[in-house]
Amino acid sequence: MNLSYWELKNWFTNVDYTIVGSGIVGLHTALHLRERFPDSKILILEKGMLPQGASTKNAGFACFGSISEIVDDLKSHSEEEVINLISNRWKGLQMLRKRLGDNAIDFKPYGGYELFLKEDDSSFNHCLKKLPFINEILKPLFKADVFATQIDRFGFAGINEYLIFNPFEAQIDTGNMMQALLKNAVSENILILNQQTVTAYSDKENEVEVALGDFNFTTKKLLFATNGFADSLTNGDVKPARAQVLITQPIKNLDIKGTFHLDEGYYYFRNIDDRILLGGGRNLDFETENTTEFGQTVVVQNKLEQLLKEVILPNYDFQIAHRWSGIMGMGNSKNPIVSQLSSNVYCGVRLGGMGVAIGSLIGTELAELV
Template sequence: MNLSYWEYKSWFQNIDFTIVGSGIVGLHTALNLRTRFSESKILIIEKGSLPEGASTKNAGFACFGSLSEIVDDLKTQSPEKVFKLISKRWEGLQLLRNRIGDEAMDFQQNGGYELFTENDKDTFEECLEKIDFVNELLFPLFKSPVFKLQKDTFGFEKIHQQIIFNPFEAQIDTGKMMQKLLKLAYSEGILILNNQSVTGYQENETDVKVTLNDFSFSTKKLLFATNGFSKELFSEDVQPARAQVLITKPIPDLEIKGTFHLDKGYYYFRNIDNRILFGGGRNLDIKGETTTDFGNTNLIQNELERLLKEVILPNHQFEIEHRWSGIMGMGQTKNPIVKQLSNHVYCGVRLGGMGIAIGSLVGKELADFV
């Protein structure tokens, strides 16, 4: 790139911190660094026109785990570790609310519901067996029972007539949240450079040389907030996981309100602007959905439409208006990776599909590492 003197001086000279990724983690990292280092020069590199990955493509669930997901986690982790992970998610949600403000991101605590299909009797009974144990486990955090049985009043079909309600779950407007985070970053003098991909980096004794598509620059510290795209830049236990989503056109007299989980969280839907936003189905093709390529497949989109027609909206006419996908970061465990990779390089990745809940906390922890 043929940089002018002004461009080089304003954007690429004497950079203290370079953050790769302008999603939830990247922006929170930058804002926390600004609090700690008020006079520092902070640059965020983003490969997309908008934050690429899942930060602007998620379903807007302010959740910390459905009962069946928690029961599943208890099979491989101790209760103490499960409690710690949920505590981190809950703390992250509070950090997000404090920074953004509920009104600015249209935070609505309408509660969350978990549905069980007629063929998923074993999972339902397993949740019934564990509900008291999980409520007792989480009581120190929430000071009241989190999960309780409730009769389906939404008119769903082909599901168990008893569903599980969680009053603490909420929903947000993802676009409004990210717009507010970007405004905060700009107001703090944080530089954001879009449409530039980091192709490599070389650490020196006192700084790091960062290579982009067509030029390079030096920074004192380099921080990766790349989540599902991390494998392209460094080696950690993070695998990409594509999530496919669709949204209907407005539906007259839509009474469904809240956030809903189905099939151990592999499917999820919610109301927004008199529409149903519905995503999931990654479990139909785990191998195929372990990709950084955006796009939709007939296999998953057809199943989403079938479930909409037969289970969620059996008594409504609806049309699909839009479809998209996002890229999450998964691993062998659901705990995020926040660590120092070398003298001047750090990462905060592997959000496990819980970016809204835990992203702000990961950003804070990543900034605290410096």
């Protein structure tokens, strides 16, 4: 780096806290550190032009798990763990709304729906059977039944006539949310440098030496908020998971409002600006989609387009306007990792595809570790 005296003095000298990653977790970490340590020098390093990963690339679901996801989670997690996961996601959503305000994030409480294809009757019946039990274990948290059946009124095709509705689910504008968080950070005198990749670090007991290519600086504490890119930090406990997404051109007289789930959450769609945004399909080829490389594949994109034509928009003419992908952080457990890696190094990662819901909470917990 060809840095001046002023650049070295203002950005890289006497740094108290350096956060790697300017996504939902990283920004909430920085903001909570500012609340705890008002006079500290806080620096955020971001390897992308915009926050990489999933923070600016997600579908904007303010959700905590569809009924089929929850039923599936109960196979690999205890009842207490599942309730705790949902509680933390719900708590995180309230923290996000409180910090930014519903207007800033374009919060729309349209509710969420789960669709079941006709050939998936066994899953539908299994979820119906489990519905009273799931409502019972979640009632202490929500003070009401979370899930109920509703007749499909959206004109979907090839599905069971009943959807499972969740009135507590909502949608947000992901771009507005991230802009609001970034504005908050700048207003709190938090320094943000984009297109900076941490290539190495060394904990020196009383400080951490951080390498940005061939340039090194020191910071008192180093906090990683890199989610799907955190594999090397956690000895393999975090695996990247690519999510492919597409969005249609505006559709005249579109009468679909809400957030929608299909196939245990592996597919998800919503309305936005008279368009349908649809993502998912990594279950078609887990091996290929467990990657930190952005991009699309024919097999996933073809499946997404098939769902649009045959299930979601059978009565509409539509065209695809844009495609993209994001990188999530998954693992054998859906419990996030918030831990101290060494004397002065910490991480908050593995959000399990629930970054919008849980990111605020994980950022706060990460800041509290210091």
